[in-house]
Amino acid sequence: MPRHVPATVHELTRVGLLSGLPGDDLATLAGRLEREEIAAGETVVREGEPGDRFYVVLSGLLNVTQEGLGERRMLRPGDAFGEVALAMGIPRTASVRAVTPAVVASCDQATFDELLRPLFADE
16 A cells, blocks of 8 residues: 655646646645555556556656557656546556656545546536
8 A cells, every 4th residue: 555645736737637626626636645656567557457546647657558459658747547447437448557667646536536526527
């Protein structure tokens, strides 16, 4: 389990997906996110597994792959992942692995539902 070290509001302002959050919600989210250091080569989420956390990339590079399709994209600081499984209530649709040492911050389903789900209402 990651140690609870909150992300900062400044770090979260770099995440484009979060630009629609009001300042108070962004501050609340920052306090609830758990920061985790990921070693190069470590898998953060695996395709097909239940999704229980939403992630933002604070540093490093992470590779997104899908079974049968291979590499789909590279995640960089300011990118987010894990929202599909949480928003739709389905298993992970891709695997995410660190290419370089990375730092991510994540929140649980309850925080996602409270603060982030409204961002997906229009999609």
